[in-house]
Each structure stands twice: as structure tokens, then as C-alpha cells.
Amino acid sequence: MSFDFDQIVENHFKEKRDIFGFDSIVQLIEEAMEQKEALVQAITEAEEGELSREQINLSWDGIADLAILELPWANPSTQDGGAELDRSARAQLEQFLNRIQGTDLPEKLQSLADFYKADSAQLQAAGKLGDTKGSEIANIISYLTFYKTLTKIIAHFNASSAGFSFESFLGVLLGGRQIAASGAKTIADIETEDGTPVSLKLYNEETLEVGGSYNQLVNDLIRGPLYKMQYVVATKTIEGEGEELKGKIHFYRFDFTLENVVSILANVARKNPLLIQLPVAFINNPEQFKNIELPEPPAEEELIETFNSQLRELLAPYQEERQGQPGVLAPLDIEGLVGGINYPKNKEMFTGKQTMGVDKIKLTSGPIKDLLDKLGLIRGDDRFAFITSNRAMTNTRTLVLQAILAADQAVRQQAQAGRTARRQMVDAAAVGQKGTEEEGLGFASTQKSLEFYNAPERTPEEKIRALLVSRGFVYVDQFQLTRPEVKNIGAKESATEGIAVFPEGQEKALIGELNIGYEAVDKMVNDLKDILDVTIFNLFRDLKELTLNIQAFFASGLQDTDEKPYATKAIAAAADIEAGTEKAAEEFAVKEK
Numbered sequence: 001m002s003f004d005f006d007q008i009v010e011n012h013f014k015e016k017r018d019i020f021g022f023d024s025i026v027q028l029i030e031e032a033m034e035q036k037e038a039l040v041q042a043i044t045e046a047e048e049g050e051l052s053r054e055q056i057n058l059s060w061d062g063i064a065d066l067a068i069l070e071l072p073w074a075n076p077s078t079q080d081g082g083a084e085l086d087r088s089a090r091a092q093l094e095q096f097l098n099r100i101q102g103t104d105l106p107e108k109l110q111s112l113a114d115f116y117k118a119d120s121a122q123l124q125a126a127g128k129l130g131d132t133k134g135s136e137i138a139n140i141i142s143y144l145t146f147y148k149t150l151t152k153i154i155a156h157f158n159a160s161s162a163g164f165s166f167e168s169f170l171g172v173l174l175g176g177r178q179i180a181a182s183g184a185k186t187i188a189d190i191e192t193e194d195g196t197p198v199s200l201k202l203y204n205e206e207t208l209e210v211g212g213s214y215n216q217l218v219n220d221l222i223r224g225p226l227y228k229m230q231y232v233v234a235t236k237t238i239e240g241e242g243e244e245l246k247g248k249i250h251f252y253r254f255d256f257t258l259e260n261v262v263s264i265l266a267n268v269a270r271k272n273p274l275l276i277q278l279p280v281a282f283i284n285n286p287e288q289f290k291n292i293e294l295p296e297p298p299a300e301e302e303l304i305e306t307f308n309s310q311l312r313e314l315l316a317p318y319q320e321e322r323q324g325q326p327g328v329l330a331p332l333d334i335e336g337l338v339g340g341i342n343y344p345k346n347k348e349m350f351t352g353k354q355t356m357g358v359d360k361i362k363l364t365s366g367p368i369k370d371l372l373d374k375l376g377l378i379r380g381d382d383r384f385a386f387i388t389s390n391r392a393m394t395n396t397r398t399l400v401l402q403a404i405l406a407a408d409q410a411v412r413q414q415a416q417a418g419r420t421a422r423r424q425m426v427d428a429a430a431v432g433q434k435g436t437e438e439e440g441l442g443f444a445s446t447q448k449s450l451e452f453y454n455a456p457e458r459t460p461e462e463k464i465r466a467l468l469v470s471r472g473f474v475y476v477d478q479f480q481l482t483r484p485e486v487k488n489i490g491a492k493e494s495a496t497e498g499i500a501v502f503p504e505g506q507e508k509a510l511i512g513e514l515n516i517g518y519e520a521v522d523k524m525v526n527d528l529k530d531i532l533d534v535t536i537f538n539l540f541r542d543l544k545e546l547t548l549n550i551q552a553f554f555a556s557g558l559q560d561t562d563e564k565p566y567a568t569k570a571i572a573a574a575a576d577i578e579a580g581t582e583k584a585a586e587e588f589a590v591k592e593k
Contacts, residue, residue, distance in 0.1 A: 114126075235250045308343065
């Protein structure tokens with residue numbers, strides 16, 4: 001059965017059209033004028049200091065309201081299977097973000113910051129808004145839409161979903177594409193228009209940390225033609241929630257490259273300097289390692305499948321054969337258990353550095369306890385009436401914990417087997433070297449490895465081979481840079497070795513900061529009230545009103561009543577949109593050159 005949304009709306013409106021008499025039309029006009037007069041007052045008659053919540057909301061609603069959805073903003077060519085996606089949402093966002101001035105991220109951030117700080121006279125004097133009334137309003141609305149959308153991303157989503165939407169949003173701003181996370185063999189999240197891979201992260205200021213798989217980092221760095229991975233790290237310092245949210249976002253940027261990766265990791269703390277240590281045999285004779293091909297470590301997807309399949313396999317016989325036998329086992333939701341563990345994303349259940357395949361699952365951790373409780377395996381009260389007895393509950397809990405441990409051990413054994421095979425391959429390449437183990441088969445010190453790697457005569461091909469046999473790559477380790485290290489990156493490298501860690505023209509990690517929140521948007525609206533045209537604001541507000549009432553109209557069963565006048569309000573908004581669009585087209589067409 002075909003479903004023509006537009007035809008249903010049109011037919012319904014035709015059927016209802018006669019119910020609107022003169023009084024109804026007058027009422028609709030009066031309501032529309034009241035809205036416009038309130039908006040005029042909010043923009044042009046604001047007193048010094050803070051505006052009322054009503055005035056702020058009127059200004060806020062008058063800015064384009066874009067749906068925050070990660071997938072529609074992503075470039076269709078990046079999706080799994082190459083399936084074509086509707087580009088309308090991305091195209092809508094591009095229409096606004098393409099007007100943000102600047103050729104790269106620092107320039108765009110500076111342009112956005114200048115817009116926030118300046119008033120209408122300053123922006124016009126600097127020529128930043130164009131030379132016609134239409135271009136001025138178009139640019140102002142674009143900048144305000146950026147700030148409003150960014151505020152919505154931060155305010156209304158949890159850490160995970162905000163991160164995904166933020167990646168997609170910045171991808172559109174930079175004219176690039178978002179890289180699908182599923183199956184990606186790169187740590188890049190987006191690729192800019194010029195092909196630069198970017199790992200983009202959004203953190204709270206106090207939790208800033210850059211890290212991940214050293215192997216993935218190396219694999220990205222040895223891939224031409226750029227041989228680099230750019231990191232853009234945004235930190236948010238926010239207070240309040242919802243409409244009261246306000247704060248700043250700071251942006252930091254630096255490059256990992258084939259030239260600087262060893263220097264960067266050698267100059268930070270913890271285990272990072274160990275990652276870049278090279279086999280003594282390689283330093284003595286790089287040609288001996290020329291054809292070495294390390295076996296690939298098990299992929300994350302493989303380890304996840306191992307854990308989940310082991311868990312199901314260990315518990316299935318009890319579920320099928322002995323479930324519900326008095327005093328033996330309580331009923332068990334195996335899929336609920338697998339989904340609740342959410343291996344390995346539920347990081348708090350791990351010991352140590354929370355590295356899958358290395359650190360153990362802690363059975364006494366909060367997430368495991370909460371899951372057992374949810375499954376009815378800790379408390380036998382009325383909520384869990386299906387449990388046959390305390391003995392059954394205890395037996396089942398023991399069985400589940402044993403299965404979790406066994407599945408975790410299977411994963412660690414699989415990961416360890418991969419690391420062992422890689423180590424043996426490196427050891428085999430060193431066979432025949434004379435001297436002690438320290439001189440022939442072991443890894444050289446960080447300093448000696450650094451000197452070898454940075455030697456002027458070292459070729460890119462030799463550096464690639466060096467990274468592929470470095471300690472961190474062989475043992476599939478993680479790298480980690482803390483907040484102070486990210487903020488101060490580049491200082492030691494530039495001072496001692498002349499190693500560049502920033503793109504050309506950039507001198508420090510911090511590249512910009514933006515104010516966000518209702519108050520920030522309201523400040524800009526008030527500063528630009530001399531230019532803003534009420535008609536334009538009303539168009540966006542009426543569009544939002546039309547959308548909301550059309551949705552409510554269909555949800556109410558296509559009924560238009562005094563209690564639920566959704567169709568009436570939708571028609572009024574549509575009429576306002578038509579009139580406002582015609583007015584704007586006539587006014588600005590005359591003034592455009």
C-alpha cells in the first residue's frame with residue numbers, strides 16, 4: 001500500500017477549508033501578529049543585562065532548527081555497503097555551515113569567535129557579512145545556526161551520542177566525510193576535503209586523554225600519501241543543564257606523523273617510551289628484517305565474538321536441560337546477560353587499564369553486580385518471583401560467574417597467542433646474531449632507538465620497517481597522552497630536535513575556543529539586532545510550528561478539534577510561511593546587486 005503524505009495533507013485541508021470563516025481568519029492573523037510583535041520586542045527593545053526567559057526563547061526559536069542526527073549528516077559514500085543515503089539533511093546543514101568563513105579549522109574557529117565578540121557595526125566595518133542586506137542576514141543566520149546546533153549537541157545527548165554527532169557536525173564544517181566506525185581499520189573519525197585523516201574526540205575538560213591502539217596508529221602512519229594522523233581534541237567546560245547550559249569548548253590540534261611519532265612517545269610518561277623501542281638486531285642490521293611480515297593480531301570483532309560465543313556455549317546446556325529444576329538452577333536470560341555485559345564497551349568491569357585481551361574482568365565490579373541484580377541473581381524478593389529458591393539463585397549465579405571468567409580467559413588466551421606469534425617472528429629474524437641476548441635479541445633502550453630512528457640518513461622505508469618491529473607493535477600495546485601532555489605537546493620536540501608536531505602555520509596545540517549555550521546565542525542576537533530582520537526569524541519559527549503541528553495532527557488520528565487544533569495551527573503557520581517568503585523575496589531581490 002503506497003502512502004502519499006503530501007496528498008493526505010492536501011486532501012484533508014481541502015475538506016476542512018470551509019470551516020474557516022471570517023472570525024477564524026481574523027483570529028489567526030491576530031495570533032500571528034502577537035507572535036511577531038513579541039519577537040520584535042525581544043530583539044529591538046531588550047534592556048541592558050539579561051533578557052527574560054520568554055525573550056530568550058523567542059530569539060532561540062527564531063533560528064533555524066536542525067534535527068541532530070548522526071547518520072544523515074555523514075557523507076553517504078562512507079557508509080557500510082556503499083548504500084546511498086538521503087543527502088537532504090546534510091545538504092541542509094551544509095547550506096548554513098558553508099557560509100562560515102575560513103579555509104581550515106583554526107580559521108573557521110577564529111571567524112566564529114570573532115562573530116561572537118563583535119557587534120553589527122564592527123562586523124560590517126570588517127566586511128565579514130557581505131555587501132547586501134540579503135547576504136548580511138544569510139551570514140548572520142548561518143553563524144547563529146552553527147552556535148544553536150552545537151549547543152543542542154552538547155546539551156541534549158549523552159557522552160557517546162554527543163561524540164558521534166559532534167564528529168559528523170565537524171565533518172560537515174570541514175567539508176569532509178565521516179568514517180563509519182563499523183569495521184574501520186583506522187583510528188580516523190573523519191577525512192577532510194583535502195584527504196587529511198582526523199581522529200576527532202570530545203571530552204570533558206577534566207577527563208581529556210588521547211590514546212588507543214598503538215598498532216592502529218602505526219598502520220595509519222605507514223599509509224601514504226600523507227603518512228600522518230591528525231588529532232583534533234575538543235574539551236567542554238560546561239555548567240547547568242538544558243536551557244540553563246552555558247560554557248566553553250576548547251579545541252586542540254596536533255599531528256602524529258611518520259617523522260615525529262617516535263619523538264612524541266619518547267617524551268611522555270608511563271609506558272609510552274617502551275612502545276618505540278627497537279630490536280637490537282634491527283638496529284645492527286635493518287636489512288635482515290626487510291621481508292619480515294608479522295601475523296595480524298586478532299581483530300576486536302574476533303575477540304568480541306569469542307567472548308559472546310563462549311558465554312552462550314557454556315550456559316546453553318544448563319538453560320536447555322536443567323532450567324527450573326527445584327534447587328538446581330533458576331531461569332536464566334542468556335541473551336540478557338550477553339547484552340548486559342556489553343563486552344568490551346563496559347570498561348568499568350575490567351581491572352588495570354581496561355584493555356580487552358589483556359586485563360581481566362573483575363567479578364566484584366559494579367557493572368557485574370548490577371547486571372546480576374537485574375537478572376534476579378542477587379536478591380530473591382518479589383521482583384524475582386520466577387526464582388524457585390535461594391539455592392537455585394545461588395547455583396545459577398555461581399554458574400554465570402564461572403562462565404564469565406572462562407569466556408574472559410578464552411579471549412585473553414587468543415590475544416596472547418597473537419602476541420606470542422608476533423614476538424617469535426621478531427626473535428626468528430634475529431637468529432644468527434652474535435653476542436649476548438641484550439646485544440642481539442633484546443630491545444634497545446628508548447634513547448638508542450630514538451637516535452637510530454631520527455638519524456639524518458634514515459629513509460622513510462626504514463622508518464616504516466622500524467615501526468613494524470617496535471616493541472609496542474609486536475606486543476599490540478596501547479599509547480596514552482594525558483591532559484597536560486596534550487596541551488604542552490610540541491614543546492620538547494621543537495626545542496630539542498626540531499621535530500614538527502603541528503600543521504604549517506600553527507604554533508601551539510590550542511587552536512580556538514567557542515562559547516555555547518542559550519546566553520551565548522542571545523548575546524549575539526542582541527548585538528546584531530540592528531541588522532536582523534523579524535520576517536526572517538518568523539519564517540524559521542513558523543516552519544518549526546508547521547512541522548510540530550503536522551506531526552501532532554497525524555498522531556491524533558487526523559482530527560482537528562477545539563482541544564487539539566493541530567491542523568488549524570499548521571494551516572496558519574503555512575500561510576505565514578508563504579506570506580513571509582514572498583515578502584523576503586521581494587524585499588531582498590530589489591537590494592541584491
